[in-house]
Amino acid sequence: MAKINESYKKLEAGYLFPEIGRRVRGFTEANPGADVIRLGIGDVTLPLAPAVVEALHAAVDEMATESGFHGYGPENGYGFLTDAIRQVDYKARGVDIDGEEIFVSDGSKQDSGNIQEIFGQGCSIAVTDPVYPVYVDTNVMAGRTGNADADGRYEGILYLPATEENGFTPAPPGERADIAYLCSPNNPTGAVASRENLGAWVAWARENDAVILFDAAYDAFIQDPDLPRSIYEIEGARECAIEMRSFSKRAGFTGVRCAYTVVPRELTGTTASGERVGLNELWGRRHATKFNSVPYVIQRAAAAALSDEGLAQTGEQVSYYMENARRIREGLAAAGFTVFAGEHAPYIWMRTPGGLSSWDFFDQLLDKARVVGTPGSGFGPSGEGYFRISAFNSHANVDEAIERIGKVFAG
Numbered sequence: 469m470a471k472i473n474e475s476y477k478k479l480e481a482g483y484l485f486p487e488i489g490r491r492v493r494g495f496t497e498a499n500p501g502a503d504v505i506r507l508g509i510g511d512v513t514l515p516l517a518p519a520v521v522e523a524l525h526a527a528v529d530e531m532a533t534e535s536g537f538h539g540y541g542p543e544n545g546y547g548f549l550t551d552a553i554r555q556v557d558y559k560a561r562g563v564d565i566d567g568e569e570i571f572v573s574d575g576s577k578q579d580s581g582n583i584q585e586i587f588g589q590g591c592s593i594a595v596t597d598p599v600y601p602v603y604v605d606t607n608v609m610a611g612r613t614g615n616a617d618a619d620g621r622y623e624g625i626l627y628l629p630a631t632e633e634n635g636f637t638p639a640p641p642g643e644r645a646d647i648a649y650l651c652s653p654n655n656p657t658g659a660v661a662s663r664e665n666l667g668a669w670v671a672w673a674r675e676n677d678a679v680i681l682f683d684a685a686y687d688a689f690i691q692d693p694d695l696p697r698s699i700y701e702i703e704g705a706r707e708c709a710i711e712m713r714s715f716s717k718r719a720g721f722t723g724v725r726c727a728y729t730v731v732p733r734e735l736t737g738t739t740a741s742g743e744r745v746g747l748n749e750l751w752g753r754r755h756a757t758k759f760n761s762v763p764y765v766i767q768r769a770a771a772a773a774l775s776d777e778g779l780a781q782t783g784e785q786v787s788y789y790m791e792n793a794r795r796i797r798e799g800l801a802a803a804g805f806t807v808f809a810g811e812h813a814p815y816i817w818m819r820t821p822g823g824l825s826s827w828d829f830f831d832q833l834l835d836k837a838r839v840v841g842t843p844g845s846g847f848g849p850s851g852e853g854y855f856r857i858s859a860f861n862s863h864a865n866v867d868e869a870i871e872r873i874g875k876v877f878a879g
Protein backbone atom coordinates (compact mmCIF):
# COMPACT_ATOMS: atom_id res chain seq x y z
CA MET A 469 0.00 0.00 0.00
CA ALA A 470 1.33 3.43 -0.92
CA LYS A 471 1.40 5.45 2.27
CA ILE A 472 0.94 9.17 1.87
CA ASN A 473 3.25 11.83 3.19
CA GLU A 474 1.58 12.35 6.56
CA SER A 475 2.93 15.88 6.80
CA TYR A 476 0.39 16.97 4.19
CA LYS A 477 -2.30 16.20 6.72
CA LYS A 478 -0.89 18.89 9.01
CA LEU A 479 -1.62 21.58 6.42
CA GLU A 480 -4.40 23.87 7.48
CA ALA A 481 -7.60 23.15 5.62
CA GLY A 482 -8.40 25.39 2.67
CA TYR A 483 -5.61 27.39 1.18
CA LEU A 484 -6.47 31.08 1.40
CA PHE A 485 -7.21 31.81 -2.24
CA PRO A 486 -9.44 28.80 -2.90
CA GLU A 487 -11.50 29.85 0.12
CA ILE A 488 -11.79 33.39 -1.25
CA GLY A 489 -12.80 31.94 -4.61
CA ARG A 490 -15.42 29.79 -2.95
CA ARG A 491 -16.98 32.76 -1.12
CA VAL A 492 -16.93 34.98 -4.22
CA ARG A 493 -18.57 32.22 -6.29
CA GLY A 494 -21.21 31.82 -3.61
CA PHE A 495 -21.90 35.55 -3.74
CA THR A 496 -22.07 35.82 -7.53
CA GLU A 497 -24.32 32.75 -7.74
CA ALA A 498 -26.70 34.35 -5.24
CA ASN A 499 -26.40 37.74 -6.96
CA PRO A 500 -26.17 37.06 -10.70
CA GLY A 501 -24.75 39.96 -12.66
CA ALA A 502 -23.29 41.69 -9.57
CA ASP A 503 -20.32 43.79 -10.69
CA VAL A 504 -17.72 42.50 -8.28
CA ILE A 505 -14.37 44.34 -8.24
CA ARG A 506 -11.42 42.12 -7.43
CA LEU A 507 -8.65 43.66 -5.39
CA GLY A 508 -7.78 40.33 -3.88
CA ILE A 509 -5.31 37.97 -5.51
CA GLY A 510 -1.89 39.45 -6.29
CA ASP A 511 -2.01 39.04 -10.05
CA VAL A 512 -1.13 41.67 -12.61
CA THR A 513 -3.79 42.98 -14.98
CA LEU A 514 -2.00 44.99 -17.69
CA PRO A 515 -1.07 43.28 -20.97
CA LEU A 516 2.54 42.43 -21.80
CA ALA A 517 4.76 45.35 -22.77
CA PRO A 518 5.36 45.79 -26.53
CA ALA A 519 9.10 45.07 -26.25
CA VAL A 520 8.29 41.76 -24.55
CA VAL A 521 5.68 40.80 -27.14
CA GLU A 522 8.07 41.62 -29.96
CA ALA A 523 10.77 39.43 -28.42
CA LEU A 524 8.29 36.58 -27.98
CA HIS A 525 7.25 36.74 -31.65
CA ALA A 526 10.83 36.97 -32.85
CA ALA A 527 11.87 34.00 -30.72
CA VAL A 528 8.97 31.89 -31.97
CA ASP A 529 9.99 32.69 -35.56
CA GLU A 530 13.56 31.71 -34.74
CA MET A 531 12.38 28.40 -33.35
CA ALA A 532 10.66 27.73 -36.70
CA THR A 533 14.03 27.74 -38.50
CA GLU A 534 16.68 25.03 -38.59
CA SER A 535 19.44 27.38 -37.49
CA GLY A 536 17.41 29.16 -34.82
CA PHE A 537 15.79 26.14 -33.22
CA HIS A 538 16.55 25.61 -29.53
CA GLY A 539 15.97 22.42 -27.56
CA TYR A 540 16.89 22.02 -23.90
CA GLY A 541 18.56 25.17 -22.72
CA PRO A 542 21.54 25.53 -20.40
CA GLU A 543 20.51 24.37 -16.92
CA ASN A 544 21.05 27.74 -15.26
CA GLY A 545 19.66 29.92 -18.03
CA TYR A 546 20.94 31.39 -21.28
CA GLY A 547 23.92 33.73 -21.02
CA PHE A 548 22.01 36.53 -22.74
CA LEU A 549 19.54 36.54 -19.84
CA THR A 550 21.94 36.03 -16.95
CA ASP A 551 24.18 38.77 -18.41
CA ALA A 552 21.21 41.15 -18.55
CA ILE A 553 20.28 40.25 -14.96
CA ARG A 554 23.83 40.84 -13.73
CA GLN A 555 23.97 44.19 -15.45
CA VAL A 556 20.51 45.62 -14.85
CA ASP A 557 19.51 44.16 -11.50
CA TYR A 558 22.92 44.14 -9.83
CA LYS A 559 25.78 46.04 -11.45
CA ALA A 560 23.60 49.12 -11.87
CA ARG A 561 23.18 49.05 -8.06
CA GLY A 562 26.83 48.45 -7.32
CA VAL A 563 26.52 44.71 -6.74
CA ASP A 564 28.68 42.10 -8.48
CA ILE A 565 26.96 38.79 -9.10
CA ASP A 566 28.58 36.08 -11.18
CA GLY A 567 26.63 34.38 -13.98
CA GLU A 568 27.13 31.02 -12.27
CA GLU A 569 25.45 32.32 -9.13
CA ILE A 570 22.19 32.92 -11.04
CA PHE A 571 19.68 30.11 -11.57
CA VAL A 572 16.92 31.01 -14.01
CA SER A 573 13.63 29.28 -13.24
CA ASP A 574 9.95 29.32 -14.05
CA GLY A 575 8.85 31.13 -10.90
CA SER A 576 9.73 32.43 -7.47
CA LYS A 577 6.80 30.57 -5.96
CA GLN A 578 8.51 27.37 -7.04
CA ASP A 579 11.96 28.56 -6.00
CA SER A 580 10.86 29.81 -2.59
CA GLY A 581 9.03 26.53 -2.08
CA ASN A 582 11.80 24.27 -3.38
CA ILE A 583 14.78 25.94 -1.77
CA GLN A 584 14.14 24.27 1.61
CA GLU A 585 15.04 20.92 0.01
CA ILE A 586 18.76 21.64 0.17
CA PHE A 587 18.60 22.12 3.95
CA GLY A 588 18.58 19.49 6.63
CA GLN A 589 15.39 18.06 8.03
CA GLY A 590 16.23 19.38 11.49
CA CYS A 591 16.77 23.02 10.45
CA SER A 592 14.81 25.54 12.48
CA ILE A 593 12.74 28.04 10.52
CA ALA A 594 11.83 31.66 11.26
CA VAL A 595 9.18 33.61 9.35
CA THR A 596 7.65 37.01 9.71
CA ASP A 597 3.94 36.90 10.50
CA PRO A 598 1.81 37.54 8.42
CA VAL A 599 3.72 35.76 5.68
CA TYR A 600 3.54 34.51 2.08
CA PRO A 601 2.03 31.07 2.81
CA VAL A 602 4.42 29.19 0.49
CA TYR A 603 7.36 29.51 2.91
CA VAL A 604 5.46 27.92 5.76
CA ASP A 605 3.45 25.29 3.88
CA THR A 606 6.46 23.88 2.04
CA ASN A 607 8.26 23.37 5.35
CA VAL A 608 5.17 21.69 6.74
CA MET A 609 5.07 19.37 3.71
CA ALA A 610 8.74 18.59 4.21
CA GLY A 611 8.04 17.46 7.76
CA ARG A 612 9.95 20.23 9.47
CA THR A 613 7.07 21.21 11.77
CA GLY A 614 4.60 19.80 14.21
CA ASN A 615 0.87 20.44 14.03
CA ALA A 616 -0.79 23.83 13.81
CA ASP A 617 -2.35 25.27 16.96
CA ALA A 618 -5.79 26.88 17.15
CA ASP A 619 -4.40 30.13 15.69
CA GLY A 620 -2.73 28.33 12.82
CA ARG A 621 0.82 28.53 14.21
CA TYR A 622 2.83 25.42 13.42
CA GLU A 623 4.85 23.92 16.20
CA GLY A 624 8.54 24.31 15.47
CA ILE A 625 8.33 27.50 13.40
CA LEU A 626 9.46 30.76 14.95
CA TYR A 627 6.89 33.44 14.07
CA LEU A 628 8.03 37.06 14.23
CA PRO A 629 4.99 39.32 14.42
CA ALA A 630 4.92 42.19 11.92
CA THR A 631 3.01 44.84 13.83
CA GLU A 632 2.07 48.50 13.71
CA GLU A 633 4.72 49.04 16.39
CA ASN A 634 7.57 47.69 14.30
CA GLY A 635 6.26 49.19 11.07
CA PHE A 636 5.50 45.66 9.83
CA THR A 637 9.22 45.01 9.43
CA PRO A 638 10.26 42.78 12.36
CA ALA A 639 13.80 42.95 13.65
CA PRO A 640 15.75 39.70 13.90
CA PRO A 641 14.81 37.57 16.91
CA GLY A 642 16.81 37.41 20.11
CA GLU A 643 17.25 33.70 19.56
CA ARG A 644 18.79 31.70 16.79
CA ALA A 645 17.22 29.92 13.84
CA ASP A 646 18.90 28.14 10.96
CA ILE A 647 16.83 29.70 8.20
CA ALA A 648 14.86 32.97 8.04
CA TYR A 649 12.49 33.94 5.26
CA LEU A 650 12.28 37.64 4.47
CA CYS A 651 10.22 39.37 1.79
CA SER A 652 10.71 43.05 0.92
CA PRO A 653 8.73 44.85 -0.36
CA ASN A 654 6.42 42.62 1.55
CA ASN A 655 3.50 40.54 0.46
CA PRO A 656 1.07 40.86 2.20
CA THR A 657 1.80 43.96 4.30
CA GLY A 658 3.22 46.21 1.57
CA ALA A 659 5.97 47.29 3.98
CA VAL A 660 9.53 47.74 2.78
CA ALA A 661 12.67 46.92 4.77
CA SER A 662 15.10 49.74 5.42
CA ARG A 663 18.85 49.43 4.98
CA GLU A 664 19.14 49.38 8.78
CA ASN A 665 16.61 46.59 9.15
CA LEU A 666 18.29 44.41 6.53
CA GLY A 667 21.67 45.27 8.03
CA ALA A 668 20.46 43.96 11.39
CA TRP A 669 19.24 40.77 9.73
CA VAL A 670 22.52 40.19 7.96
CA ALA A 671 24.42 40.76 11.21
CA TRP A 672 22.07 38.34 12.99
CA ALA A 673 22.50 35.69 10.28
CA ARG A 674 26.28 35.96 10.37
CA GLU A 675 26.36 35.77 14.15
CA ASN A 676 24.10 32.73 14.19
CA ASP A 677 25.47 30.99 11.11
CA ALA A 678 21.95 31.24 9.66
CA VAL A 679 20.77 31.58 6.07
CA ILE A 680 18.37 34.32 4.96
CA LEU A 681 16.03 33.46 2.12
CA PHE A 682 15.27 36.86 0.66
CA ASP A 683 12.26 37.17 -1.63
CA ALA A 684 12.48 40.34 -3.72
CA ALA A 685 9.57 39.64 -6.06
CA TYR A 686 8.43 43.25 -5.71
CA ASP A 687 11.75 45.07 -5.88
CA ALA A 688 10.69 47.04 -8.96
CA PHE A 689 7.94 48.73 -6.93
CA ILE A 690 10.42 50.50 -4.65
CA GLN A 691 10.10 54.21 -5.36
CA ASP A 692 12.92 55.56 -3.20
CA PRO A 693 16.29 54.89 -4.91
CA ASP A 694 18.03 54.85 -1.52
CA LEU A 695 16.08 51.84 -0.26
CA PRO A 696 17.82 48.50 -0.87
CA ARG A 697 16.38 46.46 -3.72
CA SER A 698 18.68 43.53 -3.21
CA ILE A 699 19.94 42.06 0.04
CA TYR A 700 23.38 42.01 -1.55
CA GLU A 701 23.43 45.79 -1.23
CA ILE A 702 24.07 45.02 2.44
CA GLU A 703 27.69 44.31 3.33
CA GLY A 704 28.26 40.69 4.26
CA ALA A 705 25.05 39.35 2.70
CA ARG A 706 26.93 37.18 0.21
CA GLU A 707 27.95 34.93 3.10
CA CYS A 708 24.46 34.50 4.49
CA ALA A 709 21.70 35.15 1.93
CA ILE A 710 19.95 33.58 -1.04
CA GLU A 711 17.87 35.99 -3.11
CA MET A 712 14.85 35.26 -5.27
CA ARG A 713 13.46 37.57 -7.93
CA SER A 714 10.69 37.22 -10.46
CA PHE A 715 9.55 38.79 -13.69
CA SER A 716 5.96 38.16 -12.63
CA LYS A 717 5.08 41.46 -10.98
CA ARG A 718 7.73 43.71 -12.46
CA ALA A 719 7.02 42.75 -16.09
CA GLY A 720 3.59 41.14 -16.08
CA PHE A 721 4.97 37.58 -16.37
CA THR A 722 2.53 35.83 -14.01
CA GLY A 723 1.23 33.84 -16.99
CA VAL A 724 4.53 33.77 -18.89
CA ARG A 725 6.71 32.37 -16.05
CA CYS A 726 10.26 33.43 -15.50
CA ALA A 727 12.23 34.12 -12.33
CA TYR A 728 15.66 33.50 -10.89
CA THR A 729 17.44 32.65 -7.67
CA VAL A 730 20.90 33.90 -6.69
CA VAL A 731 23.08 31.63 -4.55
CA PRO A 732 26.48 33.26 -3.92
CA ARG A 733 29.57 31.03 -3.94
CA GLU A 734 30.58 32.13 -0.42
CA LEU A 735 27.38 30.76 1.07
CA THR A 736 27.76 27.45 2.90
CA GLY A 737 25.93 25.05 5.15
CA THR A 738 27.38 22.31 7.31
CA THR A 739 27.21 18.53 7.15
CA ALA A 740 26.47 16.41 10.22
CA SER A 741 30.20 16.16 10.81
CA GLY A 742 30.65 19.92 10.60
CA GLU A 743 32.17 20.09 7.13
CA ARG A 744 31.27 23.20 5.08
CA VAL A 745 29.45 22.65 1.79
CA GLY A 746 28.67 25.34 -0.79
CA LEU A 747 24.96 25.94 -1.19
CA ASN A 748 25.51 27.08 -4.78
CA GLU A 749 26.65 23.57 -5.61
CA LEU A 750 23.68 21.99 -3.84
CA TRP A 751 21.09 24.22 -5.47
CA GLY A 752 22.79 23.66 -8.83
CA ARG A 753 22.48 19.93 -8.31
CA ARG A 754 18.84 20.23 -7.32
CA HIS A 755 18.06 22.53 -10.23
CA ALA A 756 19.77 20.28 -12.78
CA THR A 757 18.10 17.15 -11.43
CA LYS A 758 14.53 18.38 -11.07
CA PHE A 759 14.22 21.19 -13.59
CA ASN A 760 14.83 21.33 -17.32
CA SER A 761 15.27 25.04 -18.03
CA VAL A 762 12.88 27.83 -18.93
CA PRO A 763 11.80 27.86 -22.61
CA TYR A 764 14.10 29.77 -24.94
CA VAL A 765 11.19 31.93 -26.09
CA ILE A 766 10.40 32.93 -22.51
CA GLN A 767 14.00 33.73 -21.64
CA ARG A 768 14.16 35.98 -24.72
CA ALA A 769 11.03 37.74 -23.44
CA ALA A 770 12.59 38.16 -19.98
CA ALA A 771 15.77 39.59 -21.50
CA ALA A 772 13.62 42.01 -23.51
CA ALA A 773 12.01 43.17 -20.26
CA LEU A 774 15.51 44.13 -19.12
CA SER A 775 16.37 46.05 -22.31
CA ASP A 776 16.22 49.85 -22.17
CA GLU A 777 12.93 49.80 -24.04
CA GLY A 778 11.55 46.99 -21.89
CA LEU A 779 12.58 48.71 -18.68
CA ALA A 780 10.91 51.94 -19.77
CA GLN A 781 7.68 50.15 -20.72
CA THR A 782 7.48 47.90 -17.69
CA GLY A 783 8.44 50.90 -15.55
CA GLU A 784 5.31 52.62 -16.84
CA GLN A 785 3.25 49.59 -15.86
CA VAL A 786 4.70 49.66 -12.36
CA SER A 787 3.89 53.38 -12.17
CA TYR A 788 0.33 52.64 -13.25
CA TYR A 789 -0.10 50.18 -10.37
CA MET A 790 1.61 52.53 -7.96
CA GLU A 791 -0.84 55.26 -8.92
CA ASN A 792 -3.57 52.80 -7.92
CA ALA A 793 -1.77 52.21 -4.64
CA ARG A 794 -1.74 55.95 -4.00
CA ARG A 795 -5.47 56.27 -4.77
CA ILE A 796 -6.30 53.35 -2.49
CA ARG A 797 -4.12 54.61 0.34
CA GLU A 798 -5.41 58.17 0.19
CA GLY A 799 -8.99 57.22 -0.61
CA LEU A 800 -9.31 54.78 2.26
CA ALA A 801 -7.57 57.15 4.68
CA ALA A 802 -9.98 59.91 3.67
CA ALA A 803 -12.87 57.51 4.31
CA GLY A 804 -11.61 57.06 7.87
CA PHE A 805 -9.71 53.78 7.59
CA THR A 806 -6.33 53.21 9.15
CA VAL A 807 -4.06 52.25 6.27
CA PHE A 808 -0.41 51.27 6.13
CA ALA A 809 2.36 50.92 3.59
CA GLY A 810 1.78 50.64 -0.15
CA GLU A 811 4.33 53.36 -0.88
CA HIS A 812 6.86 50.92 -2.28
CA ALA A 813 4.63 47.94 -2.98
CA PRO A 814 1.42 47.14 -4.86
CA TYR A 815 -0.35 46.26 -1.61
CA ILE A 816 -2.09 48.37 0.98
CA TRP A 817 -2.45 46.88 4.42
CA MET A 818 -5.33 48.20 6.48
CA ARG A 819 -6.86 47.71 9.88
CA THR A 820 -10.38 46.31 9.70
CA PRO A 821 -12.97 48.83 10.91
CA GLY A 822 -14.69 48.47 14.27
CA GLY A 823 -12.52 45.57 15.37
CA LEU A 824 -14.05 43.20 12.81
CA SER A 825 -12.22 39.97 12.19
CA SER A 826 -10.44 39.78 8.85
CA TRP A 827 -12.97 37.29 7.43
CA ASP A 828 -15.99 39.22 8.76
CA PHE A 829 -14.70 42.33 7.02
CA PHE A 830 -14.11 40.27 3.87
CA ASP A 831 -17.74 39.13 3.91
CA GLN A 832 -19.11 42.61 4.59
CA LEU A 833 -16.96 44.17 1.90
CA LEU A 834 -18.12 41.60 -0.62
CA ASP A 835 -21.74 41.73 0.46
CA LYS A 836 -22.18 45.49 0.79
CA ALA A 837 -19.56 46.98 -1.55
CA ARG A 838 -19.07 44.06 -3.96
CA VAL A 839 -15.32 44.43 -3.51
CA VAL A 840 -12.96 41.49 -2.97
CA GLY A 841 -9.86 41.88 -0.85
CA THR A 842 -7.73 39.44 1.10
CA PRO A 843 -8.21 38.71 4.83
CA GLY A 844 -5.00 39.38 6.72
CA SER A 845 -5.55 36.37 8.97
CA GLY A 846 -5.11 34.13 5.91
CA PHE A 847 -1.42 35.05 5.94
CA GLY A 848 -0.81 34.22 9.58
CA PRO A 849 -2.19 34.82 13.07
CA SER A 850 -0.72 38.32 13.36
CA GLY A 851 -2.69 39.30 10.26
CA GLU A 852 -5.96 38.96 12.20
CA GLY A 853 -7.81 42.28 12.26
CA TYR A 854 -6.05 43.42 9.09
CA PHE A 855 -6.84 43.28 5.42
CA ARG A 856 -4.86 43.44 2.18
CA ILE A 857 -5.98 45.52 -0.80
CA SER A 858 -4.13 44.94 -4.04
CA ALA A 859 -3.27 47.71 -6.52
CA PHE A 860 -3.41 45.31 -9.49
CA ASN A 861 -6.46 46.56 -11.36
CA SER A 862 -7.54 49.47 -13.58
CA HIS A 863 -7.71 53.06 -12.35
CA ALA A 864 -11.45 53.04 -13.06
CA ASN A 865 -12.09 49.91 -10.98
CA VAL A 866 -9.93 51.19 -8.15
CA ASP A 867 -11.80 54.52 -8.09
CA GLU A 868 -15.14 52.74 -8.15
CA ALA A 869 -14.08 50.35 -5.38
CA ILE A 870 -12.90 53.17 -3.12
CA GLU A 871 -16.10 55.08 -3.68
CA ARG A 872 -18.21 52.07 -2.79
CA ILE A 873 -16.16 51.24 0.28
CA GLY A 874 -16.36 54.86 1.43
CA LYS A 875 -20.15 54.90 1.05
CA VAL A 876 -20.67 51.64 2.92
CA PHE A 877 -18.23 52.13 5.75
CA ALA A 878 -18.05 55.92 6.11
CA GLY A 879 -17.98 57.38 9.57
Ligand SMILES: *Cc1c(COP(=O)(O)O)cnc(C)c1O
Nearest residue numbers: 575576577600655685714716727
Ligand atom coordinates in the same frame (compact mmCIF):
# COMPACT_ATOMS: atom_id res chain seq x y z
C1 LIG B 1 3.97 36.96 -6.63
C2 LIG B 1 5.00 36.52 -5.66
C3 LIG B 1 6.10 35.78 -6.09
C4 LIG B 1 6.30 35.48 -7.54
O1 LIG B 1 5.95 34.21 -7.86
P1 LIG B 1 6.14 33.68 -9.33
O2 LIG B 1 6.06 32.21 -9.12
O3 LIG B 1 7.48 34.11 -9.83
O4 LIG B 1 5.02 34.21 -10.16
C5 LIG B 1 7.04 35.42 -5.15
N1 LIG B 1 6.94 35.78 -3.86
C6 LIG B 1 5.92 36.51 -3.44
C7 LIG B 1 5.88 36.93 -2.02
C8 LIG B 1 4.91 36.89 -4.32
O5 LIG B 1 3.89 37.62 -3.88
